[in-house]
Amino acid sequence: MSRGQDLTIGIDVGGTKILAAVVDRHNRILGRAKIATPAAQGETALLAAIVGCLEEALREAHTNIEQVESIGVGCPGPLDTKAGVVLSSANLNVQHFPLGPELARVTGRPVLLENDVRMGGYGELKLGAGRDYDDLLIVFVGTGIGGCLVLDGQVRSGATGNAGEIGHTPIKPGGAKCGCGNRGCLEAYASRSAISRRIVKQIRRGQPSILRAKLAKLDQPARLKSKDIQAAFELNDPVVREAVERSAHRLGLALGGMINVLAPQRVILGGGIVEALGESYIDLVRASARRQAIADPAAVVEIVASQLGDDAGALGAALWSREHQHRHAPPASNFPVTEQPAFIEP
Ligand SMILES: [Zn+2]
Structure with missing residues (x-):
């Protein structure tokens, strides 16, 4: 069992399904959950579904949010990744949805929002x-x-x-x-x-x-x-x-x-x-x-x-948030972007 905040959560928000994975320092998935996206019901339902999925993954991993250092979210866009806002998404039926700040508020954890495809690609780059x-x-x-x-x-x-x-x-x-x-x-x-x-x-x-x-x-x-x-x-x-x-x-x-x-x-x-x-x-x-x-x-x-199949996006998002959480760590880590992304603090 892990001690301290050494877990990360990756969430892959898609037009048909939401996947969440609780990932440890060795990049192992300790718990995962998958639910249908309430795509036609607007942002309140979408946020509730994402939080529900995250909670289920935590239960599956026999842990709780206290053990989680940060949360990475891959989401279709266009996005304002600095502000953590989904500017618009036809598939998710939202406009100017502050997903990052909302999720940070509900969970009390820093949240990093990025493009879903890029997160899936990052997962394949690192682990696939x-x-x-x-x-x-x-x-x-x-x-x-x-x-x-x-x-x-x-x-x-x-x-x-x-x-x-x-x-x-x-x-x-x-x-x-x-x-x-x-x-x-x-x-x-x-x-x-x-x-x-x-x-x-x-x-x-x-x-x-x-x-x-x-x-x-x-x-x-x-x-x-x-x-x-x-x-x-x-x-x-x-x-x-x-x-x-x-x-x-x-x-x-x-x-x-x-x-x-x-x-x-x-x-x-x-x-x-x-x-x-x-x-x-x-x-x-x-x-x-x-x-x-x-x-x-x-x-x-x-x-x-x-x-990595279905797990690519969630794994990539978890790893992405962990890498960037440690961006002030010694220079060994090889950061994958030219511009540093912005965590949304709770
Ligand atoms: Zn086209």
Whole structure:
């Protein structure tokens, strides 16, 4: 059992679920909890859900908040990380939500808020498929598509603070409408939502598919789950296979382009779709990327699956907050950002 404040909590706030993990100094998860995001109910419900999730993770770890040094939160944005405020989030249905200060007030612990994708990437860099590498592009394919850029062992946010936004790479001029307002973005062709839309469209055109009955029962047909897509993909359903191959092909094109520009040591693929479809999906992405990556004729750049799965974001957020809590410690620690982030004190 731990003594003193040597635990950290990482929370990954997503549009569909919230994950919390209590992490010790050896980066072991002592307790975790996962609940559905009350995405349509506004900020009070969202804060209550996050606190509930955190409390459950503490119970699971047989400890309490007194043992916790700091809390890291990964959240979709845009964010004001200095003030700990979620400026807006369509998926979470909040505007100017002071999540950091509220969570610090309720828990009495310092809170560090960061972009969720960057936290997932940081987890993979420190503990997952990015260990022992310095230059990485980490891409999560789920409801949307997010990316995290690591150069020289550091997570980069760039001049805009938003480096890594690979989901809005143009793939087709004047193409499908994207959630960002533009047309033809990668996300509009390769995310789970895009795969679902493609499946629905083909079935409505009369193509035979084992998902036809399932879709008839859903009120929002574009909300197929990754596991529904996975099951039909494994049964070689022609509609699902075509939609998945199309997604993988376009993701590969974008990644091939990124490999030409960045030449990372590894491209790491994670997120719900990659978790569900596994190596057969990565093989498709890899084949497409290799054709496009003309600057890498020897195929030096590895394209691999993430290793932390669902835990990447929460683990990354916990480690991030711990690293920065010790930013005044001796210079051994290698801080991953050029600009120091700001804890929200309780
Ligand atoms: Zn877009």
